[in-house]
Amino acid sequence: MKFKNISWLPAVLIMIIIFSFSAKPAEESAQSSQVIVEFVFNNYEKIKGQQFSEEERYVIYDLIHHMVRKSAHFIEYGALAAAVDLHLWVKRYKGFRLIFFSILISAIYAASDELHQLFVPGRSGELMDVLLDTAGATVGAFVFYTILSFYENYKKRKGVYNL
Secondary structure, three states: OOHHHHOOHHHHHHHHHHHHHHOOOHHHHHHHOHHHHHHHHHHHHHHHOOOOOHHHHHHHHHHHHHHHHHHHHHHHHHHHHHHHHHHHHHOOOOHHHHHHHHHHHHHHHHHHHHHHHOOOOOOOOOHHHHHHHHHHHHHHHHHHHHHHHHHHHHHHHHHHHOO
């Protein structure tokens, strides 16, 4: 089977993963990031070399939890845009069209995902999350495009030397 025929699979897989995270009720969703938050918080305490008061712990823990969850949004949609870029590149999209359509598709998916969350217990759809997701998609699309440009330039140089 040619890669051209299955190049859309990474994007669909990432969409399924995003959907499954969004389908978790609020309580379960918060608990899924708990392990990462505790790891970061414990290492933060070690680096600072101090134990925090209960009030300080709560504030710092809450801030880390917020940052972990928002970073996950950013990273998920960066990966989605890169996967969409891959498919569009295989389909011969180049330059501006490649970047624009991968960001657009990712942004539309982000909006639909936030809409989906309106129907999940304890969750809400947030415009700020759509904007954050789109920012992540923008970075992902440009990172993929930059790597792709280096790869294509390398191929051209290698082809010249092989003459």
